[in-house]
Amino acid sequence: xxxxxxxxxxxxxxxxxxxxxxxxxxxxxxxxxxxxxxxxxxxxxxxxxxxxxxxxxxxxxxxxxxxxxxxxxxxxxxxxxxxxxxxxxxxxxxxxxxxxxxxxxxxxxxxxxxxxxxxxxxxxxxxxxxxxxxxxxxxxxxxxxxxxxxxxxxxxxxxxxxxxxxxxxxxxxxxxxxxxxxxxxxxxxxxxxxxxxxxxxxxxxxxxxxxxxxxxxxxxxxxxxxxxxxxxxxxxxxxxxxxxxxxxxxxxxxxxxxxxxxxxxxxxxxxxxxxxxxxxxxxxxxxxxxxxxxxxxxxxxxxxxxxxxxxxxxxxxxxxxxxxxxxxxxxxxxxxxxxxxxxxxxxxxxxxxxxxxxxxxxxxxxxxxxxxxxxxxxxxxxx
Numbered sequence: 292x293x294x295x296x297x298x299x300x301x302x303x304x305x306x307x308x309x310x311x312x313x314x315x316x317x318x319x320x321x322x323x324x325x326x327x328x329x330x331x332x333x334x335x336x337x338x339x340x341x342x343x344x345x346x347x348x349x350x351x352x353x354x355x356x357x358x359x360x361x362x363x364x365x366x367x368x369x370x371x372x373x374x375x376x377x378x379x380x381x382x383x384x385x386x387x388x389x390x391x392x393x394x395x396x397x398x399x400x401x402x403x404x405x406x407x408x409x410x411x412x413x414x415x416x417x418x419x420x421x422x423x424x425x426x427x428x429x430x431x432x433x434x435x436x437x438x439x440x441x442x443x444x445x446x447x448x449x450x451x452x453x454x455x456x457x458x459x460x461x462x463x464x465x466x467x468x469x470x471x472x473x474x475x476x477x478x479x480x481x482x483x484x485x486x487x488x489x490x491x492x493x494x495x496x497x498x499x500x501x502x503x504x505x506x507x508x509x510x511x512x513x514x515x516x517x518x519x520x521x522x523x524x525x526x527x528x529x530x531x532x533x534x535x536x537x538x539x540x541x542x543x544x545x546x547x548x549x550x551x552x553x554x555x556x557x558x559x560x561x562x563x564x565x566x567x568x569x570x571x572x573x574x575x576x577x578x579x580x581x582x583x584x585x586x587x588x589x590x591x592x593x594x595x596x597x598x599x600x601x602x603x604x605x606x607x608x609x610x611x612x613x614x615x616x617x618x619x620x621x622x623x624x625x626x627x628x629x630x631x632x633x634x635x636x637x638x639x640x641x642x643x644x645x646x647x648x649x650x651x652x653x654x655x656x657x658x659x660x661x662x663x664x665x666x667x668x669x670x671x672x673x674x
Contacts, residue, residue: 408460409493411439416454419653421567422447422574429458434572438464438516445519447568448605448650448657460493463514470505481514488512518573524604527619527664528596528611530633547633552615553591556672557638559622560587560645560656567655575666576621576659581645583626583654589636590620590658590673598628600648606657607649610642618672621659624651 414425422433433447439457443449459465466477478485489496494509503509530547560579567578581587589612596619597611608625626646636642647654660669 407492409491410460411465412458414456414458416450416452416456418452420450420452421578421652422450423565423567423569425456425458431459432462432571433568433574434515434518435459435462435464437518437573438514443573445573446521446605446650447574448652450652459510461491461510461512463510463512464516465508466511466514468503468505468507468509472503472505474501474503477511481511481516483511483514521573521575521604525606525609525621527661528613529619530594530596530613530615547594547596547613550594550613550615550635551592551637553593553618553638555638555674556591556614556618556620556660557588558673559590559620559658561585567652570666570668570670576623576657577669579656579658581654581656583646585645585654585656586641587622587625587643587645587656589638589640589642590660591618592637593620593635595630595632595634595636595642598630598632598634600628602649605650607651608643608646609649612636612642617662619661619664621657621661623657623659624648624655626654 412429414429416425422436426433426436436456436458437443437445437447439459442454463483464481466481468477474485474488478488488494488509488511489498489501491510491512496503496509530550558579560581562580562585564580565577566580568574570577587610591612591614593612593614595610596613597609600608603609603623606621606623608623608628610622610625610628610630612620612622614620622643624646625643626648627644628642629644630636630640630642645654645656651657658669660667660672
């Protein structure tokens with residue numbers, strides 16, 4: 292900067308300065324001492340200096356404000372819930388092409404609350420279906436489906452591919468209103484309550500005037516009726532004159548004498564899981580997984596009291612064993628029978644082969660346990 296100023300001084304003000312000095316000398320001689328005067332160079336120097344200083348101050352002020360704005364922190368939430376997706380800050384892309392996308396943790400499954408259902412739905416039975424998986428899918432009980440679907444005749448084994456089932460929205464049954472019916476009497480008949488019938492939204496009953504027209508089909512939530520007693524069809528076959536607590540000798544069975552007594556019960560098939568229907572109303576045994584021709588074993592020691600081929604009320608080829616301690620076991624839908632009436636067997640003895648005879652939908656072993664002629668849940672005694 293000094294070099295520039297000196298160059299300006301020499302170039303523009305050298306001659307003027309010489310003349311000025313000469314004039315000032317003559318003037319001083321004539322007038323005596325005078326006040327010093329500021330020359331043009333000084334004025335220009337001060338003007339340039341102030342321009343430079345003001346420019347520097349302005350630039351410094353702008354730079355300070357720009358840096359302060361760039362350093363303002365981005366507010367973050369004080370806390371994030373565990374279910375809230377995490378969002379990162381924008382970052383420069385590696386190729387310098389700008390800002391990368393904001394990363395997010397996506398929630399792929401949308402949780403939609405299940406809405407209550409007030410009307411029935413129709414379900415078409417598929418191959419491989421069993422009552423066990425149907426009731427699990429629709430969250431109703433087996434007896435509810437049996438109550439509503441008369442084609443099943445209170446028997447889960449009557450399921451067939453292509454059959455259309457009516458699935459109520461809740462457990463209970465449907466009733467067609469008759470002339471002269473009173474809601475109190477209908478509720479009592481099906482072991483339900485008046486309030487449940489009136490307050491069920493699907494019935495569309497005007498609570499200010501609860502009149503139901505004859506022919507109207509209403510839902511009776513929690514209602515029930517008596518199911519067909521299947522154990523009465525296939526009577527319990529017991530050996531006689533051995534102190535057994537069985538109810539009666541099966542018609543046509545030979546009078547068998549004493550024999551071994553069971554001390555425990557094991558699974559009668561190689562598989563130890565239920566493949567179709569479990570124990571419950573309308574199904575007095577369990578369907579154990581078995582393929583066509585798989586071996587069937589005596590669950591415990593005892594005497595064979597029934598070994599009969601045919602329909603047998605839907606049981607198909609069936610065997611009964613009296614275990615001498617009040618227990619009788621039933622093995623149904625067999626493809627082959629390997630024992631005879633009055634034959635003594637031990638636990639694990641091969642008595643037949645699994646199949647699908649009688650009223651069976653696919654091969655499996657239908658297995659029942661009866662005590663005093665009444666069915667109990669087989670899984671309670673199997674070891």
